[in-house]
Amino acid sequence: MHFLYSAALLLALLVTLPYWLWKMLAAGKYRSGLAERLGSVPPRILRRSPEGCIWVHAVSVGEVLAIGKLVEGLAARHPGRRLFVSTTTATGQKLARERFGEENVFFFPLDLGFSVRSYMRALRPAMVVLAETEFWPNFLHAAHSQGARVAVVNARISDRSFPRYRWLRFVWRHVLRRVAVFLAQSGLDAQRLVEIGAPAERVRVAGNLKFDIAAPAAKPVVEMLGAAFARSGVDQVIVAGSTVEGEEPLLLDAFRPLLKSHPRTALVLAPRHPERFESVAGLLLGSSSSFIRRSRMTGQESCAGAVILLDTIGELAAVYTLASVAFVGGSLVPRGGHNILEPAQHGVPIVTGPHTENFRDIVNIFSRAGAVSVAAPEWLSAELLRLLDDSVVRRELGQRAADVFRSQSGATARTLEALETLLPAVESRAG
Numbered sequence: 001m002h003f004l005y006s007a008a009l010l011l012a013l014l015v016t017l018p019y020w021l022w023k024m025l026a027a028g029k030y031r032s033g034l035a036e037r038l039g040s041v042p043p044r045i046l047r048r049s050p051e052g053c054i055w056v057h058a059v060s061v062g063e064v065l066a067i068g069k070l071v072e073g074l075a076a077r078h079p080g081r082r083l084f085v086s087t088t089t090a091t092g093q094k095l096a097r098e099r100f101g102e103e104n105v106f107f108f109p110l111d112l113g114f115s116v117r118s119y120m121r122a123l124r125p126a127m128v129v130l131a132e133t134e135f136w137p138n139f140l141h142a143a144h145s146q147g148a149r150v151a152v153v154n155a156r157i158s159d160r161s162f163p164r165y166r167w168l169r170f171v172w173r174h175v176l177r178r179v180a181v182f183l184a185q186s187g188l189d190a191q192r193l194v195e196i197g198a199p200a201e202r203v204r205v206a207g208n209l210k211f212d213i214a215a216p217a218a219k220p221v222v223e224m225l226g227a228a229f230a231r232s233g234v235d236q237v238i239v240a241g242s243t244v245e246g247e248e249p250l251l252l253d254a255f256r257p258l259l260k261s262h263p264r265t266a267l268v269l270a271p272r273h274p275e276r277f278e279s280v281a282g283l284l285l286g287s288s289s290s291f292i293r294r295s296r297m298t299g300q301e302s303c304a305g306a307v308i309l310l311d312t313i314g315e316l317a318a319v320y321t322l323a324s325v326a327f328v329g330g331s332l333v334p335r336g337g338h339n340i341l342e343p344a345q346h347g348v349p350i351v352t353g354p355h356t357e358n359f360r361d362i363v364n365i366f367s368r369a370g371a372v373s374v375a376a377p378e379w380l381s382a383e384l385l386r387l388l389d390d391s392v393v394r395r396e397l398g399q400r401a402a403d404v405f406r407s408q409s410g411a412t413a414r415t416l417e418a419l420e421t422l423l424p425a426v427e428s429r430a431g
Contacts, residue, residue, distance in 0.1 A: 005137050006113050013110075032090040033107030039115035041122040044103045045084065053082040055125040055148075057108055060092040062339055063131040066154055066209040068099060069412045070129075077416070078423070084123065091274070091313060111136040120146045127422060129153055131209075133161070140178040149422040153415050154209045155184045157192035159357045160336065165196040173197030180422055183415050186361040206418060207411030208362065210341050219318040224299050225308070226322055229266060232303040236265045236324040236388055239348075241316050242272040242338035243329035247353075248280055250332050252287055252307070254381035259305050262388050266303045268319055270310035272329060272338065277311040284309060317342045324349075324394065325387050331355045332377050337363070340372060340401075347402035349387055349394050351375055365408065371400035 036042055054074055058064045064087060075083050085100050086108040087093045096105045109115035116139045125148045132154050143150050157165060165172060176182075176198045183206035184190035194200045229237065240251050248269065255267045271280050284291040284307060291307040294315075310316060320326055326343035328350060330336060336358030340350050344366070351373045356363040366372040375383040387394045 009111060009138075033093065036107040037110050037115070039109050039112070039118035041118055042106055045106055046122060047103065048082065050082045050084070050122070051124040052126045053084055053123055054078065054127045054129065055084045055086065055123060056129040056131070057086045057134055058092060058096065058131045059087065059108075059134065060089040061095050062210070063087075063154075064092050064096045064099065065213050067129075067131050068214065069212050070153065070209060070415055071100060073412060073416045074129075074419070077420070081126070084125075095314065109139075111138045113138050113142075116142045120148075127151065127419070129419065132156055133158075135172070135175060137175045140175055144178040149180045150178055151181045151183065151419055151422060152179055153183045153206070153419075154411070155182050155193060156186075156189045156361075157196065158336065159360060162192055162196075165192075169195070169197045171197075181418060183418055185411075188361065204418060206414040207408065209411045209415065210339060210362070211405060211408040212410070212412040213341065213345070215345055216317040216342075219315055221294070221312070221315045222318050222321055224297070225268075225294075225303075225319065228297065228299050228301060228303050229322070231299075232266075232301070233264050234266045234304050236262060237268060237322050238265065238325050238327065238384060238388075239268045239270070239316075239320055239323035239343070240327040241270045241320065241329060241342070243269060243280075244272050244333060244335050245276065246333040247329050248283055250377045250380065251327065252284075252289055254377075254384060255307070256289070257381050258385055258388065261385070264304040265324075265388065266305070267307045268310055268322075269307055270316045270319070274311075274313055277309070281309055281311065320348055321346050325351060325384060327351045327380075327384075329353075330358075332380070340366065341405060344371070344401040344405040347398040349373070349397035350401055351380070351383055351387070353377065353380070366401065366404050369400055369404045371397065371404045373397065 056067055056071055058067050071083060071085060083104065085096045085105050087096050088108050093105065093107060109119055120142045124146065128143045128148045128150045130152045133156060140150060180202065182193050182198050182203045184193060184203060185208045187205055190203050190205050193203050243251065258265055271277060281293060289307045290305060291309055292301050294308055294310045294312055310319065320343040323343060326348045328338050328340045330338040331353030334355045337352060337356035339359060340352060340362060343350050354374055354376055363372060373383055
């Protein structure tokens, strides 16, 4: 089966090679760490013997943030072991290097036999921890063959991917038996894991690690924007975070009418993907909106009634602290939504669109507590206006969001305890 899978994967890569080359040349994507992705183990991580290490994989920024306290907990409990973090995306890699040290972070290898075996031979991990749903057959086979105990933490099966997994459950049944424990975000995720082939006795519910994410450290952008807003007489701020293609025109259409009754409101617009900064800037330039690029701000600009394009990386989470109202993107168009927890932990009232399937459980928890407002595109302007008009409603919605966020914490502690059940065997092998 592994031979057939590897052959199919290699064929797919060859067929789609023009697409990947175009992405590399046109958008600069996937060029970072290409050698590492192909199995070249960077010398910086081999300066000290990594044998018996713990390897944690987090795909992108969201997963890196989610596993932050987990990595700290593992390091505190096992100070004699090296602990590595791999990522798939360049933005995740940048954040992981900042948080965990460049010598401990690398790009996750492509799921080709020679790539994953190269890392397994070099690192000889005692335990591998995969965040969310990283089910790579060759990688899992290589880790198991190496003798590593494999855990999947913060596991989730989205509404979109579940039918595909279930259709191939006869394949996944063989792949997932390589995993020693699955720690699901919710009961529904646990049920779905079993339905696609995970052994039921290895599946537990531990909760969502993202509820344990620490509030971001203060960043200069907050002070700079706050001062610019005060100087401009801005009295309310809408932060639209993680927006995707097709949403910015809808947000602009919703924002313009608000200025009639709230002319001193500012809109901070933060596209999800850095490669879209230029296209969104072009959209704003061609619109009737006054706009300012964050990357070119001096702090002396007039921000009242303006759109501030947050064309920087790593500042959005901190900027939410300035928001009177937060809109979380990927939800006005069918992209599954994005994480609402960053504004929630600051007690900011949250508005999303109707498409939040990728964060189904989180949004449901907030919805049941009346801690999030869901608005279709045609009602977005009216909902934003309602919140801007009524400070009491705005304050209550934000307070409920903060209360829900605090009430759901504890997944990291439960995950650490579950991982300890794997470690006695690991420690005895290392000893």
